[in-house]
Amino acid sequence: MTIDLEALYIDLHQHPELSFQEHRTAAIAAGHLRDLGLEVEEGVGGTGVVALLSNPSTDSGTEGPVVWLRADMDGLPVEEATGLPYASTARGVDPAGHDVPVMHACGHDMHVTAMIGAVERLLATRDEWSGTVVVLIQPAEEFGAGARAMLDAGILDRYPRPDIVLGQHVTPFPAGIIGVRSGTQMSASDGLTVTMHGRGGHGSRPHTTIDPVVMAAATVMRLQTITSREIDPKDVAVVTVGSIHAGLKNNIIPTEATLELSLRYPTDTMRDKVLASVERIVKAEALASGAEREPDIETLHTLPATINDEEATTRVAAALRAKLGDEAVIDPGLFTGSEDVSWFARDAGAPLVFWFWGGFDPAVFAEAVAKGRVESDIPTNHSPYFAPEIHPTIEVGVTAMETAAREFLA
Amino acid sequence: MTIDLEALYIDLHQHPELSFQEHRTAAIAAGHLRDLGLEVEEGVGGTGVVALLSNPSTDSGTEGPVVWLRADMDGLPVEEATGLPYASTARGVDPAGHDVPVMHACGHDMHVTAMIGAVERLLATRDEWSGTVVVLIQPAEEFGAGARAMLDAGILDRYPRPDIVLGQHVTPFPAGIIGVRSGTQMSASDGLTVTMHGRGGHGSRPHTTIDPVVMAAATVMRLQTITSREIDPKDVAVVTVGSIHAGLKNNIIPTEATLELSLRYPTDTMRDKVLASVERIVKAEALASGAEREPDIETLHTLPATINDEEATTRVAAALRAKLGDEAVIDPGLFTGSEDVSWFARDAGAPLVFWFWGGFDPAVFAEAVAKGRVESDIPTNHSPYFAPEIHPTIEVGVTAMETAAREFLA
Amino acid sequence: MTIDLEALYIDLHQHPELSFQEHRTAAIAAGHLRDLGLEVEEGVGGTGVVALLSNPSTDSGTEGPVVWLRADMDGLPVEEATGLPYASTARGVDPAGHDVPVMHACGHDMHVTAMIGAVERLLATRDEWSGTVVVLIQPAEEFGAGARAMLDAGILDRYPRPDIVLGQHVTPFPAGIIGVRSGTQMSASDGLTVTMHGRGGHGSRPHTTIDPVVMAAATVMRLQTITSREIDPKDVAVVTVGSIHAGLKNNIIPTEATLELSLRYPTDTMRDKVLASVERIVKAEALASGAEREPDIETLHTLPATINDEEATTRVAAALRAKLGDEAVIDPGLFTGSEDVSWFARDAGAPLVFWFWGGFDPAVFAEAVAKGRVESDIPTNHSPYFAPEIHPTIEVGVTAMETAAREFLA
């Protein structure tokens, strides 16, 4: 009667869905949660799922503490290259209307699987604790938009407000390792779309045009200097141009070029500085090309820093150490990645604890460390080679989520 | 009973079709040619049309001279911005499967229209001449592939071989002006697709990746130095990166970037030099990025120089001067644009005459010249603003083609 | 009979000398040390000065602990722009034979002044302590070469070997503040000279040349990507091109270009990575230009990380707190700057403590902090505006050096 978590994981992995299109994934998760006896709402903020597990204290008769557990479920437009027997061959249509490959390259399939497993365990031990668990299966984390959408759908009004928000992310640590720290755990981030305007024309007559390809290329090169020259080498900032698109044909000089930027920084001060530098460079490079129109800079998403509450994090870390052993819990340092999980805690005014759990073969990891090749040999999240080991990753994820939740349930 | 050429032009303009997809256009052209009484073959080399007008000498009983008249008919993936009442709103699917706007931004609609008009006139005057006219309505000039496809379909074996090949192109000259020169009229050209291989990963962790966006941007900047530093300033060469594409999302560093290049040069020596420089730079920039795999460089098309036969060109120019006035025929100099029309002449071993005819309001032109703003104010071929005046452009195109043909028909 | 330290400082400030040319400075320092009664050796490793202050314990009759105190004394090729009444107008001849301005833009004049003051104080209190003080006035810290030169001159054989090596550096902190930390205090550093070989020729005929100016410019742009793309954003590394030189005349394309690089990193692993990246990029950019000869990469200097001994640093920090107040001593974090002071400790196998002391008006500092303009408003070392406040900077420097030395003298 137990859910086959391995089968669930493989199924989700083979059927990744792009952000806000997670219909199948949401239905499967909702189905399991409903089967487990939870009260389930679907279609929250698009494709989000909320499930309520109420376990009031028989002694006091009170509701007890309210714990929000969050998992995200969207895949990415990446073509899987892991060579696994259960590798994804899925396709999807991205917001620009392009047919693209889809892959669970960030491990959200593992997040959903571990959440289902953790809920099952909490149910199995429900007489050991009391309180209220709200399970959130969130869409579109990769757009930095899904948490916002669920909150905008009014969940704070319809569900018990949290005393604590908990979330976790699978990551390229050795399986068995949990990384968590107080304070800033993940960077703030902005996603920008920059459209640079040239003047199109025939590829053989560049002098009649303002070439947006050259304009964009010069801009990309110049944007590198923000981190190389403008940010204190001791500070952490990232300026990535994740996509560049211009032109449909080799012999037509197009009219515009589009860059998509991903920016990362741990503080608001640095955010202001980096955004100002990006704007300055983009505008100046358009001027250098003689552009007749200023570039457009549009914000795709703004993610706040993921800041773990000090007291709650100390409790979670201690509980995990007690469960998994002292060596199993490390301070992973600041991550340059970003998350939208903290919107739940921020909007609710509740503390947040968000941690990472390792999913990779410790032997492979040890070898990479020995060779000084961790960065090149261990596929990172979003890589087409990203592939957590199924076991014990599922089990550790289930245990971590259950243990952390229990820490706050009476 | 005369064909309404203005209506034909507007209809074609409103329904542009991408290369090798010119089904509607070909059917319309074939219909008119058949209605005029010619023997018509469709589907030649994809969507090409060949029509035969046999007008043997009643005196000698011989076939007489064979004249091949060629027009091309494909549109381009450009979004029309002319604001004309008959502007195109058409869409198409390009070879990469993208849904794209389509426009007759190179005036091939005018070429087909003028060809139909010229054939009608030749028929009307058929007792003034004798010989054989082979009309070629060619697909996919913009791919540099349509002429090749028609030849590979065996037309040299099935139709009388030409004594002369004639073609024309509408261009941003004042209406009424014909430009033609002996020798090299248009440049040779290669279209290349360059794929640069990086290593993908999360946008917040650039150090685990080899960023193909930066690799491609550096390559674009370096490619500029071929013409700025390596080619004799007195020579003519063009290195255009007409498209650049990498990445699907701001926070994923992609695995590869694709550049499409259009190269132009009047001679084989320079072709060798430019191709070698492109290859050297592309490979070196991949090395500079630490790429783990060499870039792929694929040739999309190779177009020879369009070289007008000296004697035949002298005859055509004289005939046009006699018809249109001395001032109407100019030497336009070498064009950096390229054409695949010369494959017909090269394969047949026949002389070629290919000329340009102006399609723009002489008053607007004169004003642009006076202001020294021809390059910026007069939209060039492939511009989203390219829009020949309907009249007298059609009439001059008809007259020019008829006159040139008659020069070689007994 | 006390030395006028303000006058000494102003005199040194007005007469800065370039590395290994500190004849006047060395003579003045040696004069004072000799006047104070120390045994002085000059010309050590070029222009270095060593002075011995022996104060054996009268009780035990032993030599007591041996403390090496080090100051550096060279100026920099910077044109002073402070506008101070005592600003330098000095000139010097650099190793390339160029006549250049010279300035104490790194505060070494303050180091020498504070050292003389500290020795004077140690003498005044000599019955309160016993032991041996070796004073090192070092040349050419800015070349990363002076410490090495003094060691190569055999001072470890001729002088009592140290139990501890102490040094200090004036820095843009508020006056009164001392910054010191255990472990890595300053980065390792390499100075490289890169010579890129082109082919010269006439400025109007670039195609007959291989332009080293373009080659060097492309290389500078590409070198930015080491820190922006290849180094973990959470790590600290700096790749600075401090000088670029090519060409003598606008209309001659030169045969070569020279770049001087300053590289910084806290660890050997990162050093290997950055050096490999620099070499890869420099070579690839030469290939991209079609260079006929590989670039030459020469190491100007290699500086190890400045690593403070944990136990000794704890003692120094405690002594300074006791003397100056708890708030006066901070952990300044890792500096990306580098020093050659650690060669003395490394060669001797002795612990090192090296600290920073502030020299800038606290009010100005507080205003800059309030405005978030510390980086732009407070001139950093090597800036033409670098100008420590004379008081209390001298006094704090004297006290800090005396206090730290006394901590180790019995």
Added chain:
Amino acid sequence: MTIDLEALYIDLHQHPELSFQEHRTAAIAAGHLRDLGLEVEEGVGGTGVVALLSNPSTDSGTEGPVVWLRADMDGLPVEEATGLPYASTARGVDPAGHDVPVMHACGHDMHVTAMIGAVERLLATRDEWSGTVVVLIQPAEEFGAGARAMLDAGILDRYPRPDIVLGQHVTPFPAGIIGVRSGTQMSASDGLTVTMHGRGGHGSRPHTTIDPVVMAAATVMRLQTITSREIDPKDVAVVTVGSIHAGLKNNIIPTEATLELSLRYPTDTMRDKVLASVERIVKAEALASGAEREPDIETLHTLPATINDEEATTRVAAALRAKLGDEAVIDPGLFTGSEDVSWFARDAGAPLVFWFWGGFDPAVFAEAVAKGRVESDIPTNHSPYFAPEIHPTIEVGVTAMETAAREFLA
């Protein structure tokens, strides 16, 4: 009693002098001209020499036609690498005060030698012609300033005004070949100095600076796009950055960078366009860096196009063909190099004929042509390998100048 022209050439070649410093060269030339019996003035416009050879017609008693013959005499800051036994090892001090190597890398030593030889011949044949010859030995052609200086010294007022101005330049053609054309023979040119302002600081703290090295490098890369993208590929324009200088030391980020540009174009329209593009790019790149001050753009020199008078050129070409054979005189096309010789003709309102004569071994040349390696194997003017064959270059230069002069002398 004949002058040993080979010895003269070798002597001049071994003692090149920088622009406006040609004291020895001028004295030698003046000495020979005086020995030949001409009336000589020295120190004209700095180091210029003017010599008058008056040979009035005995028949008519009139002065006869006035012919100005011009040669230039300055060397260049290039280190000779020819390996010739008479190679220069000279040094000089350039305007910036730098000690630099000096070489006759542009062949002006040959110009002076041929001029002395031609005057000697004209004297030897003085009863075959009548008229007035004014010999101009000009300084500082390489600064584009010597002709201007001589004119500003009033030579038009003190000497008979010319009916024709003649000049010649040795060039990498096969010896025996003369190249001359009517109309624009050499391009107009501007020399610019661009100073870009950053903010200096310590090499380890780039974020406190505005790095002018990166600013200048980005500018150099962007300047390439003027010719690659903004100028009609069929037009001739050159944008060369002949020198780049910034910084004195690897670990100091300097406050400014200096670029020296050489620009070439055949027409004023293109001059305006290129100058505007340079200014636009330089300013925009400063903005992209966040520079606090606009760059300074200073004009070093402005040279007009060298335009040969049509009628006079036809006469000279015919005379040279008659003397040297038809094949010896070619149309060399437009040169992208520039000259200040035309100031003499422009100020005097007289026609100009300026031609090139070859100085290189025809066999070597033929081999380079056969291998398609002329550009790389034949050293161009300003190359450190530039080395005309002594014979017959001197003889052809003498004959050409004498023949052209005689064409205009009665």
